[in-house]
Amino acid sequence: MKLSEFKSALASVQTLNIQLPNGNPVPSHFHVTEIGKVSKQFMDCGGKIRNEQSINFQLWEARDFDHRINPEKLAHIIASSENNLNLDDREIEVEYQSDTIGKYGLDFDGAKFLLTTKRTDCLAKKTCGAPKGYIDNAPVETAVCCNSGAGCR
Incomplete structure (x- = not known):
């Protein structure tokens, strides 16, 4: 706000x-x-x-x-x-x-x-090496890397 x-x-x-x-x-x-x-x-x-x-x-x-x-x-x-x-x-x-x-x-x-x-977030996912398909801003307990069949973005 x-x-x-x-x-x-x-x-x-x-x-x-x-x-x-x-x-x-x-x-x-x-x-x-x-x-x-x-x-x-x-x-x-x-x-x-x-x-x-x-x-x-x-x-x-x-x-x-x-x-x-x-x-x-x-x-x-x-x-x-x-x-x-x-x-x-x-x-x-x-x-x-x-x-x-x-x-x-x-x-x-x-x-x-x-x-x-x-929440915190990585602001440089493309340049810092964050895993491809990582779920942005997911709670820590559910933050995972997506595999091709997981339906992630």
Whole structure:
């Protein structure tokens, strides 16, 4: 979800409800502790230099049950971040604490925001030697190389 899509969805809700990929809600007393512009420059396994930019929201929860963020307050924080950080309309990545800091995508179902799972992928399959017919983004337990009779792409 891009920042413009998030702001539009945010304007349509009375309360901030966020759901984890497993269906559990993020506790309603969470805080948005950071909004940032993230630039990542890296080299993929095929030797190509790449640049990615995103917007990062960091969610944090504590035992502070009296200070709940509402849509208007978050809209104000976003506007301030846009002005001070020169944010473009980029994809949002959400950081949320679980066993370690988890990184999630973001979606909206019309009533609540959904944290979506993210996966790693090889960006240079043709040049780095990934097996031909490898199933892109398959879960680790099912990621296999296809044989000619497996019906893979």
